[in-house]
Amino acid sequence: MTFAVIRFGGSNCDLDVYHVLNDVLGAPTDLVWYKDPVGEYDGIVIPGGFSYGDYLRAGAIAARTPIMNSVKQFASVGKPVLGICNGFQILVESGLLSGALSTNEYPKFCCKWVDLRIEKTDTTFTSKFKKGEVVRMPIAHKEGNFFADSDTLKSMNLHQRVAFRYVDSEGDATASANPNGSVENIAGVVNKTGNVLGMMPHPERASESVLGGDDGFRIFESMVEYADRL
């Protein structure tokens, strides 16, 4: 079983995700440069960073590179694809996930730990959580304000495509717990089949307790367990 972390020019969380998957979890992982072919893998992670310097729009240019065709192919057969932060922006820009990510309501970069409520556990990435559980992870972004029009939103809620919401420590999705103005406090979403997840918080930064918490580790554990069964 082998996983791939895709590096675009400007990716900067590639080595962090690699460390967690390969060194902490012990799942063999390759770093794949976006110009190279994607080989046989059991899961793909698109890490955070500033692909193409966020020029044009965050994730817009990376979403149009040829490697994303391979990623779409990969996702279409039910294999796991995880996009974190800039990776989420790329998945949205490439059409693999619904919605859009725009500039934070308070239009500055924001790096802090947030509380998240687990909305869905029957996905490739959340099977190790309990529904309604409140977990902690850091965010670090300027364009994480999730938006979807009301029809899309209705459909997403109906089909349970919201994976996480920003909440307060009590688990309530309040306005003051929303760090970026995301509609309905949405922090992460999945595709229809639950094998593609995009999230603004960084699970790889919350995978070792020495760094302040390890709730994010279960995302990777869930993914590896799923890939193992596939």
Next chain:
Amino acid sequence: MSLLPPTDLETITKRLNRPPNPVEEGCFLNLWSEHCSYRSSAKHLRTFPTESDRVIIGPGDDAAIVRLKGDLVLAIGMESHNHPSYVDPYNGAATGVGGIVRDILSMGTRPIALMDLLYFGMPDQPKNLYLFEHVVEGIAGYGNCIGVPVVRGETFFHDAYSGNPLVNVVCVGLAHEENIVTATAQRAGDALILMGSTTGRDGLGGASFASRDLSEDSEAEDRSSVQIGDPFTEKLVIEAVLEAIESGYVLACRDLGAAGLVGASAEMGAKGNLGLHIDLDRVPLRESEMTPYEILIAESQERMVLEVDPSDAESVLAIAEKYDLNCSVIGEFTDDGQYLVEFEGGVVVDLPINFLSGGAPARKSEHEIQEVGVAEEKIPEIRDDLATSVLKLMASPNIAPKEWVYRQYDHEVQIRTVVKPGDDSGVLRIEGASGIFGIALSCGCNPAHITLDPYNGAAGSVLENAMNLACKGARPIAIVNCLNFGDPEDSTIYRQFAESVRGIGDMAQTLSVPVVGGNVSFYNESDEFGTAIPPTPSIGMVGIVEERGTQTQTSSHAHTHTHQIPGTRFADAGDTIILVGATADELGGSEYHSIYGCSGGRVPAPPADPQRLIGTVIGAIDTGCVTSAHDISNGGIAVALSEMAREGNIGATIDLTGIGDWDLPHHATLFSESHGRVILATPAPDAVLGRLRDIPHRTIGTVGGDELIIGIGGDRVVALPLRRIRDAGEEITRMMR
């Protein structure tokens, strides 16, 4: 008319037996600027202790190299980007980050952490607020994009920075020793490769620009002297250069900073006693019809020069191609000692390389350094009660929390940040260094103290940083500094400079910590306000946190370590609070004096045996029983306690009876800024007190409740609910909303 000082022109003409041509003049103007050649300061800088058994490369290269453990080494550098940040705050600050990061990169190390020190005019002036906001945004925009976390910072506000704010940046890199490269060219016949961005007209003459005063018209006139940063390209340059170095292709490396291509390449050759032959037609350009002078001195960002064996040049070009970077072989090292530049078939520069780089005669700005006594204390009538004073201090921009600033910096990327910003020191875990948990980083200085007493103020600033590290159980291993001053021709400023250097050097010597690098920034003056900045010898310090035996594995997976590092916050009700160190009547230059418009007074002098003090505090923390530790600095004991209560969201009951001499007035007990003091809290006071026997200390209270209550001699002098302490600190956030 020549822009060169007449004496320099004379020296050059005499040496060359001819006048320099205009292109050569431009090279001298930039390479012989104070910014590049330390002509007024070198004599003083030589007095710093620069060696220890950890120092592999000391001052003089792009950055210093210090051994961490085994073959793991750290690179450490510090630089100012003051003038550009006033003219164009976003780009000035951004390129300041880019420049120091490339210094670290050019040693062959991966940049792993940044610290930013900002000295600004008071934020209640709209222009200062504008500058501050955009400088912070510039640092964030650049540092976040390249993925190097800002783990600690410093902000200090004072009116005299209004026309000339300071932006200083520290960067730390990590590498295996075998990958270290220097700026010293190795062999004649090797190729010189230029990699990274194209060369344009941005940042023309930045080095000579940095070496003069700012005038009222600076904003419009000097805009072309400010470089524009492209962090995306910088990130690609980082990856490409590290790949080339790790592949073993690179024999020497420099980043292009002050004085652009001529600065970097001439210094490389001169350090290796080699000549260099450059063909300017091979430099990838961004603009048309650039003159050879412009190509040589433009400070376009994100460029590096590499010395490579000619047989490896193709491989290096291929790495650049992978990362979509411009790259070109632009020259060859020679053994004739000449710096020879050709352009469109003609020779445009032909100079002895050791004369161009390193030949600048020292400036003789020798002033008598006179003893200055303690300035008489002038204190207007203060009607506030002590609790009100505490709240006013907590609201002062110099003390209020800087969350608004560090929220904008990605301080988590690279997943090493254990102790986050807002604490006494940032702590990074470092994997693979056996016996070592990680490194701790601190920065800052106290310009108010230094203005009144440059020697004690500067020495105290070094100690203060060491105490910040000690609060995390870390021992200092290296100091860097940025010596920011006004015009050194002014005898008062020259004395402040010389005395600050002496103070830093003496304290570094006392603590056995080498000063491994830094820079000097003179002429920080403003025509607009008719002011010179307060003397600001800012300090960056790196320390080592040893692995302790008390590790426990609390998590389900095996790789997780926990390591008890005390935070600044009070942790648990019932913990015993201990004050370490002696308190004296030292309110000179204090924040208390500042908010009430007092002047003069005695500036804190470092205690007699700071080495033992630091060792003892680290020993106490090594017991693993200390839950909170906070260095006492701006605002004194009262502010330190208030911060610990606010951060922990839990109160404390304190009795300061008997602190200091019997006649110490209450306000001095609470607000004096005497050095070498720490507040500790512990659930196991016997274990901690046992370690403190050798140094002054006293148990002063207990953690608990939702109020901070301070008594002295039976009087309850402060009683503040946590909410009021918290509200007082919201000032900066409120201003920015």
